[in-house]
Amino acid sequence: MATLSHLRALEAESIHIIREVVAQFQRPCLLYSIGKDSSVLLRLAQKAFYPGKIPFPLLHIDTTYEYPEMIEFRDRYTREIGAELLVYTNQEAVAAGANPYDLGTSKCCHQLRTRALVDGLKHYGFDAALGGARRDEEKSRAKERVFSLRDAHGQWDPKNQRPELWSLYNGHINKGESVRVFPLSNWTEFDVWQYIHEDSIPLVPLYFAEPREVVVREGSLIPVQPNVKFLPGEVSETQVCRMRSLGCTPCTGAIRSQADSVLTIIDELKEFKRSERENRVIDHDQDGSMELKKREGYF
């Protein structure tokens, strides 16, 4: 046992971070989005406190535009591992009929994700929220600290981040402030898949290829769901495809792929030349789009 493999070194770092959160905060939670990164984060949380149970609740921000498979998986899996699950929705926006077609993706996302997240954290009084974001996802994320301070309005100030040296994380906050914590900061998409393979982590079936009814919209394959509207001239077709990352039904495209298992996905990933968030409409609707959303409190 000379040196740890890179994946086990990343695992050790993540577990250390998760334990620090429990030690340093009064009321932490884990933001559970049901996606592959959340699934890895959840497993790491199980490992951090084993043989004890995860000592904080999971919080899912339900936009009401989630795929039914995701909700089914969420309820079954969290029950199976005995985790406490909380679900929060911006009911006001939903009642007012918020949707990406009338509001535009940017405003819709602000209402149903950003607003809901900031309100949800406040509603339950969480002072720290663990999230599965990774620095390799997007260039403003590449700049973020592991312990990322948010002011009383849940906002991020990228030009004034706390120094964060070694593995000494500063969780000291004033009343009203909170911290977002990213234990997977240094993981890449590839690392996540390799870990899912090595540790046999269960995933939502949407990640695996099968024939699905889709509409082709600006090069993206949007799976047909009851709440996905057809634009003029659009017709549905059947394509063998899978989701590379999961978001709301109208705003996350599938990719053409035959990969129907973790191993075949890894095989496919070796050949990929395009980044995983390319199919996320919200990242591209304005210049510096993710940074703006994060400043406002987006996860």
Next chain:
Amino acid sequence: MAAVLNVPTVLPLHSFLAQQGDRDLLRFSTAGSVDDGKSTLIGRLLHDAGGAFEDQIAAVKASKINRAGEGKVDFSLLTDGLKAEREQGITIDVAYRYFATPRRKFIIADTPGHEEYTRNMATGASTCEAAVVLVDVRHGPTDQSRRHARIARLLGIRHVIVAVNKMDLVGWSETAFRKVVNAFEGAYHVPISALEGDNVVAQSAHMPWYRGPALLDLLETLPVGQEAQTAFRLPVQLVIRPDARFRGFAGQIAGGRVRVGDMVTALPSGREAQVTRIVTYDGDLAEAVAPMSVTLVLDREIDLSRGAMIVSGDKPESARRIHAQAVAMQHEGLVEGREYLLRHTAQVVPARLIKGSLPMNGIGEVELEITKPLYFDPYTFNRSTGAFVLIDRLSNNTVGAGMIDRAARAPRRVSAARQAAAWLRKAADKLEQFSDGAGI
């Protein structure tokens, strides 16, 4: 050249995965300005080793901003992720980038070079085992490259690699290269052309006089994982006790290794115990090594909570007064006489700066007095147990970072000692409010 680094597609998947599993991890920092060619270098490493994606490169090409010159790709836009950075053409905060070769995985901490953002440079360099300092061969070392090298050495980075760039612009001249080597100390010097790719991923045909490795070759072969060679240290983060039958001490091993059956010492109590189990979710282990996160079970009930340390082998030092190299990281600097919260391993203790004020971005020697004895190793022996940060009690911001080199002598003058004793009593009374939650 690029094809050498790409994972061979003919490799069967199972052997590909086995190879993935064997690779270790090297973190290295880079610093410098666009003018030194830093972004071009990173861009080339990412691009040639497959760490950048086509759509990201396309977005860079489509950007309104381009400082690389017409027809060239401005790779700095790949790493300068903040709007303010792209607009001003400077790096403000550290950006992390990732790439891999068949031999190793890499994390690049791309740090700012401006003095104003020294804290961000230190943030990026603190976890690195190597630093690539860029120097333009035509101009020699700049303030930024000197600062980067200085901070890298201060932070205990053994492998400072001086990449002497733009060799193409001096006709691949060995004399020009030697001039930089003589002017600027480093563990390694590599003559490169980031723009043309010479000595970046493959040996250059233009510089037969250079017999050393190409930059990537060097990064792939530097030794890593030396924290496993030191004496055993486990700072206790949490006590895990799901029921009356189980009591385990959870933490990340900060040095050395531990085996079931080892006798260990709990600090500060000094009580000894035997390790009966090394518990992980994936099953018990017979042995664990730094930097693994584990949970230890001991054979007898001893007083151990968050902030304590389990050790074996050479004992760490213990002192109430410590001497350290420190960096001041906020506008107010570090002020002699002021009280801070000192975060060290898994504990937070009030500490007073008794010697050595520093202005913002200042680096220098300081002495601190702590309310209770601190167990530490000199930073040069162990980066985890020798490092601390200082936190301002009002703003909660991290205002300083330090590397302990030794225990400091006790105050000579009686009056000073009395003052210190009175302060320690007062501070100890307040200690309780800073103690983190002890267990779950």
